[in-house]
Amino acid sequence: MELKNVNIKGIPTAEFNDNEYLENYIKELEANGVNVVLGKIDEFINWGRSNSIWPLIYATSCCGIEFMATAAAHNDIARFGMEVTRNSPRQADLMIVAGTMVHKMAPLIKRVYDQMAEPKYVLAMGACAISGGPFVNSYHVVNGVDQIIPVDVYVPGCPPRPESLFYGLMQLQRKIKVEQFLGNKQR
Amino acid sequence: MILNYSQPLEVTNLTSWLDAALRSSLPEFWVLLIEFVLVGVAFLAAYAVIALILIYAERKITAFFQARFGPNRVGKWGLLQSVADMVKILLKEIVKINRSDRFLFFAAPFFMIVASMATFGAIAFGKGLHAIDFNIGVLYVTAVSSLGIIGVLLAGWSSNNKYSMIGAMRSGAQFVSYELSAGFALMTIVVLAGTMQFSTMIEGQRYCWNLFNGHISSLIAFIIYLISGHAETNRGPFDLPEAESELTAGYHTEYSGLQFGFYYLAEYLNMFIIASIATAVFLGGYMPIQVKGWVAFNGIMEYIPSYIWFFGKTAVLIFLSLWVRWSFPRLRIDQLLNLEWKYLLPINLVNIVLMVILVLSGLTLTDLLPGWF
């Protein structure tokens, strides 16, 4: 299964991490056969969706500051069209979980996630959001946000540098590009 | 004759030719119906296209003010960015809110759109590109464009969200106040021009824009109109109803998908409408720059089609608005009202009297220097 439709400007597909996951994902999605017409429309829709990811920043600590650096002039997330950070979950497509999740916060992040409109994605930024990171042994820390909500992309680092976050966002764009929006198996 | 050789790029001839052609073959009723539909479709298309262009322009210009590049990965120079955004917004789920007033919640965005669409009808985009040419065009525009506020208030009320509520109430106070100044500023020019009809007003500015004609008084009216128009569109430094850093997303916090898209578009369209009214009233609308006596120069200027002039002047005003938007911090609600009631309104009242004196005593530029203007 080749990944021909998931080109990202700037990085050749072969140099991306974790291509196997996408290949398996495509296989799974295409198990019921591909409708050619829908496929073409899907391609256009996915182009639009993948290039217009409006994030909701669920920043709790250090990684939030790195996100601010990502949005600022030196790195400029606007180049990807993602500078429209929506503070209202209803209007956001992607939740960037940047920071430690603790027991007291867990119900709230679940609630915000539930308030988001479909299709929605979650990106776990930094060691804390992925696994609990430095505080993995603590009594009050949730060991990874994937215990609360499903996570699409993991961006490791403590905190990850802006380029790492961009890389993670491009990975997410790739994932969106292989999905079938009109088919019923989107997520 | 479809083409006019002196102004080959004008579309006036095309529209009048189309009208004549239809009338020659169809009864009156059908002609009107077809023309209505055509105009409606054209406006909807223009509406969407203008909004998309403005969104792109704002994001790009903002970026340049902020020492960065802005969208540049979708299409050449990021030109398709707002198209991608629209595709996404159209497909986004519309969330149903528990314990909200369903009907009002659903209706609110349409008020927003209807208000700006209705205003569109009275704007002269170019020679002959003018859906309705009222004799009270200025009055109509001020009246209709203020319908939009109902959309904001309803959105805030029906969302069952405290942030939305505060945003909507702020918006109400703000709109009512600033509508006053905007109206007065326009009336100042109506005194000068002696008409409320846009086409007459624009024709009257052939050699001398209203901005220069009433010199001091016009300039003050122009600045006040820009400020209050800017405030009416709820854009920074007057973006209190949204106030990202205070109220998360203000009155449209609970809206998602297409409904939010309506608000998002309407914001830009309102900005366009304010700029285009200012263009028509102060900057001579679609009239090219003309100087009395310079026949060759006037000929060249006339050669540029009128809609280019219109959009060019509007673009300058929109740029000005963006420049202000991205330079200043936000006002507080009491400062906002202070600015209106303590500064703009008194100045405006004095100004309108001043204008009357100027006109009556023949101190306008056209009266002073009739050979020049």
Add this chain to the structure above:
Amino acid sequence: MENIKKLILNTVKDAVIEEKQKLTVTVDYTKLHLLAKTLRDNAELPFDTLVFLTGMDRGEELGVNYLLCSSKDLSKEIVLKTGTTDRENPLLYSVTDLFETANYNEREVFALFGIRFINNPDMRKFFLNGDWNGFPFRKDYDANPELNPLNLESKDIIDIAPRIMEIDGKLVESTVNIFEEDDYIINIGPQHPSTHGVMHFRTSLDGEIVKKIDVHSGYIHRGIEKLSETLTYPQILHFTDRLDYLSANINRHGLCMAVEKAAEIEVPERAQYIRTIMDELNRMDSHLLAWACQTNDLGATTAFIYGMREREIILDIFEKTCGGRLIINQNVVGGVMFDIYDDFQKDVKSFIIYMCDKLKEYDRFFSHNVIALGRMIGIGNLSKEDAINYAVTGPAGRGSGWSCDIRKHIPYALYDKVEFNEVIRTEGDSYARYLNRLDEIEQSLHIIEQLIDNIPEGDICAKTKAIIRLPEGEFYSRVEACRGEFGVFIESRGDKFPYRLKFRSPSMALVSAMPLICKNEKISDFIGIGGSMDYVIPDIDR
């Protein structure tokens, strides 16, 4: 200090006075309030600042340590200790009526140690949910996750606070409503663009005007202090960066100093130079971000981007020196981890020139802008007395006219060798705090200018033992972090792990003053004041 000792013995006869690293006084818990009041009201040298109070599980007894210092001279310090052996229902007397800053600290102690304070007006748990089982900082805490499972159901917030009051010598348990019946309450936070983190302010409004603020915290309480009790000192260091991540290096410096002082490690000269320079770079980085965020809170997005742009240059220097941008892992016990790179001096000098230029631009762009002035002048007034009472330090405290710069009062590293001014303004409003930050950037540039050409050759780190054990005792260190005084308290029982480690967080004091200074301001100003106080939430929650 001899007079003070006499005064203490006159007030409480059976007080035990010890000369440790600090003057330590142990008293019975019934006498503590009296002693604290006497010390606070002492005319000659008033001990009117409660730097921190920390709960202690001393094995047999549960207790509290208080570090008091004088607002006139921060280097004059007294440690008060008290405790109770009743582990089932420990009760101590509150000092909230003497030092307002004690309020949140006592609630914290209640959440973590289960000690309740008599006369504290509001005895809800501060960091943890009210239904949390057990008191995690006690040594016998059962960490079994089944006792406190992960709960994903949102619960309503109950605005009723229990409390214990002493009325006519009798203890009466009662409850108090935080808000009135028909208050219009909005939740600002825990996830809000302008709370600078995950703070939760329940705010009751009268139209646009803030009537009352109730602070809920703990949305990022990670139990760092508890975790530290199982880690060696070099391992604990990596937590300090993540407390107040904007003054990461300075926090780390504080802990390193405490350990070095205790283990009697001599830090090489070169390391001191590097530490001081990095601290000041860190301070500028933080102040630039604070400036940027404050302008953003006031609605000027462009100014935000400019601030972040200048900050990026410092981050580049950090990255080249220590391989980290925000969390830089530079200080270690005995010195620094990384030597400076070849072009360090060149880069820093060119940054100094660039930054001086940009500061002028900031002035033109924002500091005199009429809208900005209207949003800052006279807003959020904090008087000097309140600043001392709430122990608000840093640029905010100095904006209220309180000279509280640890670098001047208790010099550490190279701060006694360099020349700089302590920036003090007396207005106490948002604008004073705002200007203080910009002026402190200028002072930091000045400090670095004096040091950058004189970095001596030599080792960057002293030789330390593979396993660092601290002798038995209590050790303190206080440093001037970007938001105010950062303190470290270590109680060691001679092991390679601390018995109890406490970080004094400057942001907690800042937040505790928020309900006071935001009262009767507009809701937009509440956000603006938050920006001017510039607190960092993970520092509070720890």
Add this chain to the structure above:
Amino acid sequence: MSSVSKYFSGLFTGIKSLLFGMSVTWKELWTKKVTRQYPENRDTLVISDRWRSELTMPHDENNEHACTACGICEMNCPNGTIKVISQMIETEDGKKKKILDKYQWDLGMCTFCNLCVLTCPSDAIKFENTFENAVFNREKLKQQLNHEGSKLRDKKKEPLAPKAE
């Protein structure tokens, strides 16, 4: 009278300050943009050598590494990111010896505090500055650093890579 003059002076200084602000943004509109355009600049992007984002165990051309499986790094790691799994084998001369079986490291948990590299007695591990690590699957972040079939380098040889400073 003073209140009138105050009214106007306030108005004019206010307008002046606003114009100053606009002049600053106008200047910035034309200055050179500072954006570093990742990923377009991927070939020219310089990340400092000291930047830490991935732990590696350098192997030489003979597939040999320097790790003696002493476990000091595991002991020093503050949150248990590193797991050194060793096995006992008997060498040719009959002595029992501990060798490395698996060196597991969790990228998703590492805090990059550098303690492992600092304390490693044989300079077997070092941090690299490769930052493109995002994946879709949590399991992908748990890595094994020693290559399949690799073995301990003879001590007489020079260490492969100098310690990252």
